[in-house]
Amino acid sequence: MGLFFFAYRDFTGDADAMLGNQGFGRAHHRVLYFVCLRPGMPVADLLDILKITKQSLARVLRQLIDNGYVEQKTGRSDRRQRLLYATEKGRELFSTLSATQASRINDAIASLPEEARKTVTDFLVSMVDPADRGTLERLNLTAPLS
Structure with a gap:
């Protein structure tokens, strides 16, 4: 933390x-x-x-x-x-x-290695309340970091 x-x-x-x-x-x-x-x-x-x-x-x-x-x-x-x-x-x-x-x-x-970008994105998405993950998708905020 x-x-x-x-x-x-x-x-x-x-x-x-x-x-x-x-x-x-x-x-x-x-x-x-x-x-x-x-x-x-x-x-x-x-x-x-x-x-x-x-x-x-x-x-x-x-x-x-x-x-x-x-x-x-x-x-x-x-x-x-x-x-x-x-x-x-x-x-x-x-x-x-x-x-x-x-x-x-x-x-x-x-x-970071290329595959670590997906890990970072997955981690950040997992920090978001599951009820709000649809909003992330609607706003196109779940794409891998670049």
């Missing part, structure tokens, strides 16, 4: 520093990550993925919208539906945050 703690601390550290410069935190990063991953994602899906309350999401989402990182549109077929899209500014921040984290992951697995 100690190794996992240190790996997570360092994995999030660079992004946390950049987010802090914007007045944001990890909650903002998680929202931006999934909005960029799935443009047009309904708010309801985001709530389900993040397993947070509407109130928690509303605060974070309002800050991202007010600062020009995310925009919210009404659904075409269901006018009650709120669909989320990253703006250019949001995609740029996401790209910067993702580049530092992807670099850390790629550096960590670079010295």
Whole structure:
């Protein structure tokens, strides 16, 4: 568990520093990550993925919208539906945050044998609650690390 703690601390550290410069935190990063991953994602899906309350999401989402990182549109077929899209500014921040984290992951697995990449993916998937593994597949998050 100690190794996992240190790996997570360092994995999030660079992004946390950049987010802090914007007045944001990890909650903002998680929202931006999934909005960029799935443009047009309904708010309801985001709530389900993040397993947070509407109130928690509303605060974070309002800050991202007010600062020009995310925009919210009404659904075409269901006018009650709120669909989320990253703006250019949001995609740029996401790209910067993702580049530092992807670099850390790629550096960590670079010295591993090819078959170890599947082992790493299998390990991470096994850490996810079995009830949420279908969501991983829907979001295409179970592909081997590269």
